[in-house]
Each structure stands twice: as structure tokens, then as C-alpha cells.
Amino acid sequence: MEQLPAVSRPAWLNAISGRGAARRSPVEIVANAASYLVRTQAAEVSGLQSGWFGRWTDGVAALRCDCTTFASHWQSHNDQVRAQAGPLWVVLGDSTAQGLGALTPDGGYVGQALTELRLRTGQRWRVLNLSTSGALIRDVLGNQLPQLPAAPDLVTCGIGVNDIFYSTPARLLRDLHTLVAALPDGTVILDLPRPAGLWGAVGRLCVPYVARINRTIHTEAGARGLPVAEVSTHFRPPWRGKFASDAFHPNQAGYRDWARALLAVLAPAPAPARG
Numbered sequence: 001m002e003q004l005p006a007v008s009r010p011a012w013l014n015a016i017s018g019r020g021a022a023r024r025s026p027v028e029i030v031a032n033a034a035s036y037l038v039r040t041q042a043a044e045v046s047g048l049q050s051g052w053f054g055r056w057t058d059g060v061a062a063l064r065c066d067c068t069t070f071a072s073h074w075q076s077h078n079d080q081v082r083a084q085a086g087p088l089w090v091v092l093g094d095s096t097a098q099g100l101g102a103l104t105p106d107g108g109y110v111g112q113a114l115t116e117l118r119l120r121t122g123q124r125w126r127v128l129n130l131s132t133s134g135a136l137i138r139d140v141l142g143n144q145l146p147q148l149p150a151a152p153d154l155v156t157c158g159i160g161v162n163d164i165f166y167s168t169p170a171r172l173l174r175d176l177h178t179l180v181a182a183l184p185d186g187t188v189i190l191d192l193p194r195p196a197g198l199w200g201a202v203g204r205l206c207v208p209y210v211a212r213i214n215r216t217i218h219t220e221a222g223a224r225g226l227p228v229a230e231v232s233t234h235f236r237p238p239w240r241g242k243f244a245s246d247a248f249h250p251n252q253a254g255y256r257d258w259a260r261a262l263l264a265v266l267a268p269a270p271a272p273a274r275g
Contacts, residue, residue, distance in 0.1 A: 006143075007132055007133075007134045007135050007136060007139050007162075008136050008138050008139050008142070063100060063101065063244060063245065063246045063249065066100055067095070067098075067100065067133045070098045070099060070100055070105045070133070071098065071132070071133065073104075073105040074098060074105060074129045074131070077105075077127075077129065078128055078129060078130075081126045081127065081128055082128070082149075084126055085124070085126075086123065086124040086125060086126045087123055087124075087125050087126070087153040087154070088125075088126050088127075088128060088149065088152045088153050088154070089114070089117075089125055089126065089127045089128070089152070089153065089154040089155075089156070090127075090128045090130060090148060090149065090152045090154070090155045090156075091110050091127060091128065091129045091130060091131055091156055092130055092131060092140050092144045092145070092155065092156065092157040092158075092159065093131040093135065093140070093156075093157060093158040093159050093190075094131060094132065094133060094134065094135040094136075094158070094159055094161065094162055095131075095133035095134065095135075095249065096108065096109065096131075096158055096161070096249065096250070096255075096258070097109070097110055097129060097131030097158055098129070098131050098132075098133050099111060099255065100133060100244075100249050101243070101244030101246070101248075101249030101250050101251050101252075101254070101255070102244075102250075102251060102252040102255055103251075103252055107252040107255065108252075108255045108258075109158075109250075109255040109256075109258035109259045109262060110127060110129060112252075112255060112256060112258075112259035113258075113259040113262045113263055113266070114127050116259065116263055116267070117263065117266060117267055120263070120267040121267055125153075125154075128149065128152070130144045130147050130148075131144070132144070134162060135159060135162065136159070136162050136163050136166055136167065136175070137159050137160060137163050137167075137172070137175040137176055137178075137179050138175055140157060140159050140179060141175070141178060141179055141182060145182060145183075148184070152184075154186075154188070154266070155183065155184050155186070155187040155188070156187065156188045156189075156190065156229070156262065157179070157183060157187055157188070157189050157190065158189070158190030158229075158231070159179070160172070160176065160192050160213060160217075161192060163175065164206070164209065164210070164213075169209070169212075172213065173213070173216055176213070176216055176217065176220065177216075177220060180217075180220040180221055180223075180224060180226065181220075181224070183224075183226065185224075185225075185226075186226070186227075187226055188226070188227050188228070188229055188262065188265050188266065189217055189221050189226055189227070189228050189229070190228075190229045190231050190258070190261070190262065191213075191214045191217045191218065191228055191229070191230055191231055191232050192210050192213055192214055192217075192231065192232060193210075193231050193232055193235045194207055194210050194211065194214075194232045194236075195207060195210065196236075196237065197237045197239060198239060210232075214232055227265045228265070229261045229262040229264065229265045229266075230261050230264075231257070231258050231261045233261065234257045234258070234260050234261035234264070235250070235254065235257040235258055235261065236257075241253055242254035242257070
């Protein structure tokens with residue numbers, strides 16, 4: 001099996017989540033455990049196996065396969081784009097920058113924003129996507145930023161959701177401070193979506209923490225004069241029809257909101273002509 005790029009996780013968590021191509025996200029870990037329950041005779045009799053719960057575990061497994069497919073796509077794309085001409089946009093981030101959850105890698109926020117950016121500017125923008133599924137803030141610092149080519153025309157960075165699962169709050173905020181200080185001038189930072197109304201009690205518990213992270217992003221970015229694309233403002237309820245089969249990653253429609261948040265900073269839509 002093709003290997004996924006390495007990401008940083010605490011050693012004790014690697015024993016649970018695995019490494020390389022075998023690594024699993026927190027959602028996958030829960031879904032894998034749930035799949036054993038779904039396959040029991042009681043689940044078949046009760047209808048749990050064929051209901052939403054069973055479809056969810058199948059959906060998580062399907063996106064698991066997409067991780068390597070999407071990573072391979074962007075690697076091939078990056079190899080080609082380096083030799084092409086045109087203004088260069090470099091993308092830093094995690095699975096959302098990979099487009100995981102969309103039908104194709106280009107259906108994520110990067111692909112959708114790239115298409116619209118070309119239309120609005122009339123320029124043949126290229127995109128170099130250095131993101132990695134499962135990446136933490138320290139992976140951007142240690143692995144992605146060192147790959148940054150000289151003098152790109154645009155850099156964007158969307159990271160932090162995975163850190164909620166794998167880092168303590170103190171570590172997350174400290175890493176975020178270090179990241180913002182290390183980003184090139186003019187980098188556009190994406191804030192995090194607020195899970196209001198999502199995942200029941202888990203979502204309600206996460207909202208204050210995500211709001212705190214976003215305040216830190218805005219404060220740190222403001223101190224450096226870096227623009228922030230407000231995903232938290234654009235990607236909002238109603239949630240129906242905006243998530244992939246794992247009920248965690250946005251789907252193509254959900255990523256449209258992310259693309260709008262980014263384009264509002266990069267290339268605002270032209271005002272309608274007055275009659």
C-alpha cells in the first residue's frame with residue numbers, strides 16, 4: 001500500500017492510531033470500533049446494521065481509501081506544476097486542504113477557490129499543495145514550511161482541527177503562536193469552523209474551545225498584519241447536505257463555503273453593475 005506522508009502524534013497514540021499508511025484518525029478509530037458492533041447478530045436483527053449507523057461506518061471506511069488516492073493526486077500535481085508558468089499559490093494544511101470528503105481532490109476548497117481565482121483575476125494561477133491528511137500545527141512547521149519555494153505569490157494555511165484531538169490546549173496555543181510567527185508575510189490563515197449544532201453533546205462541548213482557538217488566530221494574525229479567511233463565518237448551519245459520508249469532513253457543497261471564505265480575502269467578487 002502506498003505510504004501516506006508522516007505526521008506528528010504522541011507516541012502512545014501511535015499505538016492506537018497506527019503509523020504511515022495504517023494510521024487512523026479519531027473518527028476512524030471510533031468507526032472501526034463501532035463496525036464490530038454493527039456486524040453482530042443483534043445489530044442485524046435490530047436494523048442497526050442497515051441503518052444510519054452502518055452507513056456511517058461504511059462512509060468512514062470509504063474516506064479512508066480516499067486519503068491515499070488524494071495524496072497521490074496532489075503529489076503528481078505538484079511535480080507537474082513546479083515546471084509551469086504563472087503566479088504561484090502554496091497551500092499549507094491538513095486533510096481539508098487535500099479536499100478529503102469531496103468527490104475528487106479538485107472538489108475541495110483549494111480546487112474550487114483556484115478555479116474562481118483564475119476567473120476573477122484573469123491570471124493562470126498555479127497551486128502547489130503541500131498539505132497532508134492528519135497534519136498538526138507542528139507538521140506545518142517541521143515538514144511543510146521547509147518545502148516552501150522562494151517568493152511564492154500567495155501562501156495560505158488552514159490547520160488546527162487535528163490538534164484539538166492530539167494536543168493539550170496549552171500545546172496547541174503555543175504551537176499556534178510559533179506558527180503565526182514563522183509564516184511568510186502576507187500569508188492568509190483560515191480560522192476553524194465552529195461545530196454549533198453538530199455531533200450532539202460533543203459539538204456543544206467543542207464550541208467554546210474552538211472559539212478560543214479562533215480568537216487566538218485572529219489576535220496573533222492581527223499582530224503580524226496577516227489576513228484571516230473566516231471559515232467560521234461562512235461555513236455555518238443549516239448543516240444538512242454539507243458533510244461527507246463520515247459526518248466529519250465537508251463534502252463538495254461544504255467546501256464551497258470554505259472557498260467563499262478564502263475568496264473574500266483573496267479576490268472579492270466584483271460588485272454588480274448598476275443599471
